[in-house]
Amino acid sequence: MNAYWPIVVPALVKIVVILGIVLTGVAYTTLAERKVSAWMQDRRGPNRVGPFGLLQPVADGMKFFFKEDITPREAYRPLYLLAPFLTLFPALITFAVIPFGTQISVGGQTYPLIIAPGMDVGVIFLLAVSSIGVYGILLAGWSSGNKYSLMGGLRSASQVISYELGIALAVMSVVLWTGSFDFRRIVEDQAGWGHFWFVGPQFLAFIVFTVAVFAETNRLPFDLPEGESELVAGYHTEYSGLRFAMFFMGEYANMITASAFVVLLFLGGWNLPFVNYAWFGPLWGGLLSAVVFFAKVAVLLFVFIWVRWTLPRFRYDQLMSLGWKRLFPLALLNLVLISTLLVLRGHP
Amino acid sequence: MTEMNRERLDLNTDVITVNMGPQHPSTHGVLRVVLKLDGEVVLSAVPDVGYLHRGIEKIAENKTLHQVIPYTDRMDYLSPMSNNIGLAMAVEKLIGFQITERCRVMRVICMELARLSSHLLWLATDALDVGAGTVYFYAFTEREKIYDLFERMSGARFTVSYGRIGGLARDWPEGLEREIETYVAQAHKTIDECDKLLTRNKIWIDRNQDVGVISAEKAIDMGLSGPPLRACGVEWDLRKAYPYLGYERYDFEIPVGEHGDCYDRYLVRMEEMRQSIRIVQQALKEMDRSIPLFPEDPESRKVFLPPKDRVLTKMEELIHQFIVATEGPKTPKGKEIYFAIEAPKGELGFYLVGSGTNVAHRCHFRAPSYINLQALPILLKGAMVADCVATIASLDPVMGECDR
Numbered sequence: 001m002n003a004y005w006p007i008v009v010p011a012l013v014k015i016v017v018i019l020g021i022v023l024t025g026v027a028y029t030t031l032a033e034r035k036v037s038a039w040m041q042d043r044r045g046p047n048r049v050g051p052f053g054l055l056q057p058v059a060d061g062m063k064f065f066f067k068e069d070i071t072p073r074e075a076y077r078p079l080y081l082l083a084p085f086l087t088l089f090p091a092l093i094t095f096a097v098i099p100f101g102t103q104i105s106v107g108g109q110t111y112p113l114i115i116a117p118g119m120d121v122g123v124i125f126l127l128a129v130s131s132i133g134v135y136g137i138l139l140a141g142w143s144s145g146n147k148y149s150l151m152g153g154l155r156s157a158s159q160v161i162s163y164e165l166g167i168a169l170a171v172m173s174v175v176l177w178t179g180s181f182d183f184r185r186i187v188e189d190q191a192g193w194g195h196f197w198f199v200g201p202q203f204l205a206f207i208v209f210t211v212a213v214f215a216e217t218n219r220l221p222f223d224l225p226e227g228e229s230e231l232v233a234g235y236h237t238e239y240s241g242l243r244f245a246m247f248f249m250g251e252y253a254n255m256i257t258a259s260a261f262v263v264l265l266f267l268g269g270w271n272l273p274f275v276n277y278a279w280f281g282p283l284w285g286g287l288l289s290a291v292v293f294f295a296k297v298a299v300l301l302f303v304f305i306w307v308r309w310t311l312p313r314f315r316y317d318q319l320m321s322l323g324w325k326r327l328f329p330l331a332l333l334n335l336v337l338i339s340t341l342l343v344l345r346g347h348p
Numbered sequence: 349m350t351e352m353n354r355e356r357l358d359l360n361t362d363v364i365t366v367n368m369g370p371q372h373p374s375t376h377g378v379l380r381v382v383l384k385l386d387g388e389v390v391l392s393a394v395p396d397v398g399y400l401h402r403g404i405e406k407i408a409e410n411k412t413l414h415q416v417i418p419y420t421d422r423m424d425y426l427s428p429m430s431n432n433i434g435l436a437m438a439v440e441k442l443i444g445f446q447i448t449e450r451c452r453v454m455r456v457i458c459m460e461l462a463r464l465s466s467h468l469l470w471l472a473t474d475a476l477d478v479g480a481g482t483v484y485f486y487a488f489t490e491r492e493k494i495y496d497l498f499e500r501m502s503g504a505r506f507t508v509s510y511g512r513i514g515g516l517a518r519d520w521p522e523g524l525e526r527e528i529e530t531y532v533a534q535a536h537k538t539i540d541e542c543d544k545l546l547t548r549n550k551i552w553i554d555r556n557q558d559v560g561v562i563s564a565e566k567a568i569d570m571g572l573s574g575p576p577l578r579a580c581g582v583e584w585d586l587r588k589a590y591p592y593l594g595y596e597r598y599d600f601e602i603p604v605g606e607h608g609d610c611y612d613r614y615l616v617r618m619e620e621m622r623q624s625i626r627i628v629q630q631a632l633k634e635m636d637r638s639i640p641l642f643p644e645d646p647e648s649r650k651v652f653l654p655p656k657d658r659v660l661t662k663m664e665e666l667i668h669q670f671i672v673a674t675e676g677p678k679t680p681k682g683k684e685i686y687f688a689i690e691a692p693k694g695e696l697g698f699y700l701v702g703s704g705t706n707v708a709h710r711c712h713f714r715a716p717s718y719i720n721l722q723a724l725p726i727l728l729k730g731a732m733v734a735d736c737v738a739t740i741a742s743l744d745p746v747m748g749e750c751d752r
Binding site for chain 1: 364366373374388475478479480481482484485486489546552554555732735737
């Protein structure tokens with residue numbers, strides 16, 4: 001029994017810390033969304049609750065908690081109740097395989113900064129789990145018994161097919177380049193002299209991936225399943241109270257996952273140019289790397305918000321043609337180019 | 349997919365009927381459109397109006413003509429200035445009344461500011477319906493500045509009730525000309541900014557070009573007017589065709605499109621805003637405070653309310669006030685007139701029949717929103733669901749005016 005404690009305790013601590021960071025991150029991303037959009041629109045944004053409106057997410061959460069949870073008579077109850085969980089939980093589970101820093105050494109023990117350190121197919125796991133979230137949207141749309149919701153769910157289903165190909169192919173070219181499905185290997189390949197962040201050598205993949213990720217997270221300009229102006233609120237039209245909050249949190253948790261994914265694959269993970277975390281010692285170096293990682297994620301989250309409040313929305317068929325006629329061939333071309341390059345270089 | 353294939357695959361596909369509205373965020377009030385959808389494609393769209401019907405025309409036939417003015421505020425509530433002044437001008441035509449030169453200039457300025465504010469709101473909602481939420485706030489902020497000016501003129505921001513038979517409700521406060529001048533001098537900034545955000549934006553073009561297309565002949569057949577008609581390439585603007593208020597003196601252009609799609613309607617309205625600014629600037633130069641707002645001859649003064657300060661000190665004015673407020677001008681028996689102005693939404697017409705008393709025998713308003721919405725089934729045939737909101741927004745209907 002004693003042999004398990006050194007594994008279980010650090011894992012539990014990491015789970016608690018990461019869940020705390022992610023859920024707080026989700027809450028404050030919603031606040032950031034409102035604040036940033038307010039700045040862009042010459043407004044003030046929420047500023048009543050707490051200093052500078054910093055407690056607004058708490059107030060929002062309380063409000064969701066006390067709202068009535070409505071189930072429409074036409075809804076198919078079991079799936080209607082299940083769907084929000086299917087959206088939120090996969091979004092949170094993905095953080096198990098996302099490394100968020102190098103490692104910390106305390107008391108002679110070394111703890112890698114990832115919840116599941118043994119997972120060497122993290123990339124596949126993340127792709128697989130994050131796709132489950134779409135089932136939540138699809139089922140929510142179908143089970144609500146509302147035509148607008150149904151259309152939102154349908155859009156989501158067809159959208160997922162058209163962009164996931166792009167995502168998978170873009171990821172594959174990175175995987176080919178490094179020869180590993182392990183996030184740590186991928187990040188380590190972007191560090192040190194003579195190595196670049198993959199946004200350079202894998203520029204096409206980066207573009208395809210980033211665009212597709214906007215669609216994956218249902219963010220404007222690809223927020224068709226919600227399609228506020230035409231579908232009222234799309235798949236979550238009928239939801240209220242905490243169940244709506246779960247969809248809402250799922251969306252923002254997905255944004256954080258997606259940003260982390262982009263950072264890990266293309267923006268060098270926790271690496272900074274000309275900085276070696278070994279200089280700062282085993283404890284501070286590890287913590288610093290985590291801070292750098294989350295800072296990069298925050299920058300990408302800002303980009304998500306920035307884009308949302310700048311661009312109009314695509315139409316359903318236009319997204320399809322973008323996914324199939326632009327992103328898919330581009331990703332395929334990139335994959336061929338990368339493979340050719342690797343063969344010419346004599347990569348194993 | 350052909351019918352045969354469908355049967356072989358045993359795919360059960362149904363046409364679904366979706367009730368878009370009257371409670372829908374993007375139908376601009378209480379418009380209801382019954383959509384028959386094959387997946388995302390619209391097979392047929394039938395607009396259903398009347399949810400905001402308040403019987404304004406019938407009420408107008410039971411009120412003295414002065415009392416009708418506040419009701420016109422509630423028709424096209426996004427440009428009440430044009431409605432008020434339009435009605436006042438129609439009544440003036442019915443009773444044969446001549447307004448003064450200064451009143452004419454002030455009315456032109458009011459109506460062009462109303463057009464600017466109405467088009468700014470259209471820009472805001474059109475952009476919002478296509479998903480560009482930020483443009484909404486830019487345009488709204490700009491519109492508030494025009495409302496500040498309206499507030500200075502009339503005391504109200506939204507339902508101004510500023511038009512009066514024979515003139516305007518009250519004279520402008522001292523220095524308002526300069527305020528309007530400063531405002532219009534910078535009004536183009538917001539328009540240019542939104543222009544930069546949208547006009548050459550690929551997504552915006554994709555969403556608007558070749559969406560909601562109508563040909564020029566069809567548009568004339570359906571009785572379209574205003575920007576939707578001009579976007580088809582028909583150069584028809586009542587300010588040029590049948591000039592009123594001396595619009596023929598001002599130097600401005602009528603922007604026309606050529607394809608009759610949402611994008612051209614967008615471009616036409618954007619240009620109209622710039623032309624309105626030009627007209628206001630020219631009209632401000634003609635503004636001359638030495639001319640009185642109301643005509644001075646004794647016969648004319650029986651039509652409009654005398655100035656308040658004189659009512660409280662002079663006997664005749666008090667009598668005038670009493671007579672005008674309780675009776676108002678008498679309409680010639682049997683005389684019928686039709687008078688139309690180029691309102692922001694299109695041709696806003698007033699049909700009045702005199703009764704020999706102070707109440708009109710028949711009163712009808714030709715509401716451009718109502719008639720423009722007729723074209724919706726044609727515009728939406730074969731469109732996608734998302735095109736519906738873009739098309740409705742580009743027609744710029746106001747249900748208060750449509751249902752009356």
